[in-house]
Every structure is written in structure tokens, then in C-alpha cells.
Amino acid sequence: MRDADGRTEQLPYDALIVGTGAVSARPPIDGLTGPDALGPTDGVHLLHSMGDTFQVMQTLAARRPKSTIVIGAGYIGLEMAEALTTRGLTVTQIEALPEVLPTVDAELGALVHAELDHHGVEVLTGTQVTAITRDPSGNLLQVRATGPAGKTFIRGADLVLVVVGVRPETALAATAGAKLGVMGAIEVDEYMRTSLPGVYAAGDCAVPALPQ
Structure with missing residues (x-):
């Protein structure tokens, strides 16, 4: 364990539970990675935590945007589209899959799609x-995309909001040698035991082992 001053300490345990949860997925979009990646100060936000939401609120207050693009049409993406439309912003919602709310039946997604329209x-x-870039004037964000017809x-x-889901936060367990399973989550058995002796995992960072 390392404290805020950088000092390390070893703590003995009989059992250890890893509950590191999940972090926002960062899709392979030009402009979101590298040393020049766009972020909240540029009006580009990845959403997952309550802190991310606070940053969006700060951007709304400071920049007073009139238009926004929401990348992703899952539950949180739809909630953001609703909230921003209610605030009077013009909203464009972009989804890579064939319909909004891709985790539910397509018929229900089509009804939600019609309501958004x-x-x-x-x-x-x-x-x-x-890609997400700035226009030459630097005053507007530009989103480049490819439609279904190519x-x-x-x-x-x-304003651009990126809401494309989350990924398990498993760096600590993986470094310790824990076996990872589906989507890179920590693999656990029916008792939530990992492959490491005395170490358990639970929550968004864990996944049941596939049956043999």
C-alpha cells in the first residue's frame, strides 16, 4: 500500500477483496488519445462517474454551449440527450450499432428512437x-464519422460527450497475476474467488468463469 506521501506499507490479510469497479471506455477515436488529446477544457467529456457529471455542469456554465454531440445511445447517453434538450441545446446523437438502446430489443429501441426524433x-x-478535432477557428468542435452507407x-x-460504456478496472489484480476472463474482467468462481489464493473480487471488475 502507498499513502499520499509516497510511503509504502505492507498489510497482512487472511482474505482480500478486490472491488475496483469500472472506468469509462476510451474508444479508438482520433483526438481522444495521445499527448494532444482533447478533454473537458476543450468541451470534450467522457462520462462515467459523478465527477464527470460535475465537469459537464461546469462546462455548461462556463462555455454556455448551444449545440452538442452525444456519442453513444445507451442509457446514460439517452439521459444526457434528454437533459441537454430540456436545457435548450441542439443535440445530435450518434450510435455505432443499428439502433439506440442496443442492449434491448430492436422494437423497443425503435420506439425510443422515434421519441428522440x-x-x-x-x-x-x-x-x-x-475523429474529434477543432475547426480552424478553434471555436467549434468537429466530429468526423462514417455512416451506414460508408x-x-x-x-x-x-460540446461533445462520449458515452460508450465502461471497461473493468483490473490493473491491480492483473499485475498481481490474477486470471482475467471475458472482456478482461477478473475471473471468479461461484464463491467469488479469483485464481490468487485468499483473493476475492466483486462488482464491475469481476466476471464468472466460463463453464469448462
């Missing part, structure tokens, strides 16, 4: 975002 949200499904286009906005 009814409230003025531009919904682009089957569309893969490839045509590339660019949309501009004052």
Missing part, C-alpha cells in the same frame, strides 16, 4: 465516429 434530437445510427461526414458542435 419527436423531441428534435438528430439520431444517427449505424454510424462510426473516427459515406464520411463532419458535424460541428460546441
